[in-house]
Amino acid sequence: MRIGILTGGGDCPGLNAVIRAVVRAGISEYGDEVVGFRDGWRGVLDGDVVTLDVAATRGLLPRGGTVLGTSRTNPYAVDGGPERILACLDRLGIDALIPVGGEDTLGVANRLAAAGVRCVGVPKTIDNDLDATDYTFGFDTAVGVASEAIDRLHTTGDSHHRALVVEVMGRHAGWIALHAGMSGGATVVLVPERPFDVDAVVKHCQHRFDSGFSPIVVVSEGAVPADGHLTTATGQKDAFGHERLGGIGEALARVIEERTGRESRAVVLGHVQRGGTPTPFDRVLATRFGLAAVRAVHEGASGVMVALRGTDIVQVPLAEAIAQLKLVPLERYAEAEVFFG
Numbered sequence: 136m137r138i139g140i141l142t143g144g145g146d147c148p149g150l151n152a153v154i155r156a157v158v159r160a161g162i163s164e165y166g167d168e169v170v171g172f173r174d175g176w177r178g179v180l181d182g183d184v185v186t187l188d189v190a191a192t193r194g195l196l197p198r199g200g201t202v203l204g205t206s207r208t209n210p211y212a213v214d215g216g217p218e219r220i221l222a223c224l225d226r227l228g229i230d231a232l233i234p235v236g237g238e239d240t241l242g243v244a245n246r247l248a249a250a251g252v253r254c255v256g257v258p259k260t261i262d263n264d265l266d267a268t269d270y271t272f273g274f275d276t277a278v279g280v281a282s283e284a285i286d287r288l289h290t291t292g293d294s295h296h297r298a299l300v301v302e303v304m305g306r307h308a309g310w311i312a313l314h315a316g317m318s319g320g321a322t323v324v325l326v327p328e329r330p331f332d333v334d335a336v337v338k339h340c341q342h343r344f345d346s347g348f349s350p351i352v353v354v355s356e357g358a359v360p361a362d363g364h365l366t367t368a369t370g371q372k373d374a375f376g377h378e379r380l381g382g383i384g385e386a387l388a389r390v391i392e393e394r395t396g397r398e399s400r401a402v403v404l405g406h407v408q409r410g411g412t413p414t415p416f417d418r419v420l421a422t423r424f425g426l427a428a429v430r431a432v433h434e435g436a437s438g439v440m441v442a443l444r445g446t447d448i449v450q451v452p453l454a455e456a457i458a459q460l461k462l463v464p465l466e467r468y469a470e471a472e473v474f475f476g
């Protein structure tokens with residue numbers, strides 16, 4: 136078969152491990168040819184491809200980012216986009232596509248599968264918000280980066296007797312905040328799923344100061360106060376209509392400083408969480424997803440995504456994976472709350 140692979144949406148540690156697995160398994164196990172489309176759906180629209188052989192994948196396993204490049208191009212928002220994609224796949228003789236991405240990239244894959252393109256998706260996102268899979272690769276790495284940052288911030292915060300507010304990514308899901316905050320022993324963790332009470336946050340910070348230590352507040356970029364104050368909307372949107380988030384950390388630090396009378400600073404971890412080498416967990420998960428995707432293509436599957444269920448890799452309908460975001464259940468948040476203050 137001639138298989139096309141692309142990586143779309145925000146980059147994520149482990150993307151190169153998927154590319155390597157698809158190429159290695161496709162060529163050595165099935166005698167496939169594999170081509171990579173550059174910059175996500177943009178490359179499929181423009182027919183911008185690179186041939187991927189085993190030599191091209193040497194050294195890829197530990198490398199962060201994606202050697203194919205990525206973009207947030209939405210072909211369904213481009214005039215004649217879907218037709219251009221069908222024509223390109225036909226011209227290049229592509230038998231099957233393996234799109235690696237989150238809800239947006241896989242949403243496009245789902246529509247193309249309905250239009251007759253053989254598509255097997257691979258779930259990726261540091262946000263871990265894709266439904267129908269227990270974990271996406273990249274999440275473990277992002278949590279590791281954020282958790283290490285929190286450890287470091289504890290020592291500098293305590294030395295200066297100041298509060299530190301750590302803003303982490305995750306969009307409308309609080310998984311990164313929850314896991315990094317729990318593993319880093321945060322004073323408070325704030326997630327989008329549970330609008331927060333500013334008074335309670337200030338009280339927890341004061342309690343921490345009173346105990347002789349400095350508070351660390353971990354806030355997800357999508358977290359919002361229950362009373363609607365502290366709006367941080369930028370109004371900027373991407374091609375899939377997602378608003379660019381950010382700024383809640385700074386806004387909260389100002390309030391904590393005003394209300395406790397203690398210096399408070401915000402630290403925005405931003406894209407540091409997405410960069411660099413994947414953890415061993417993410418390398419293995421990404422590799423297993425890549426292997427399973429090639430197998431699925433050869434079994435004739437389409438309109439499906441490979442997914443982790445427990446320790447097994449299974450196939451789920453793409454439609455199921457993108458129907459809704461996987462959010463933090465309130466009972467998981469309650470586990471973190473036990474340690475607040």
Ligand code: F6P
Binds near residue numbers: 356
């Ligand atoms: O979806 C991954 C993610 O990193 C989100 O956590 C974040 O809101 C967004 O992408 C940032 O995207 P950009 O690369 O456009 O800054």
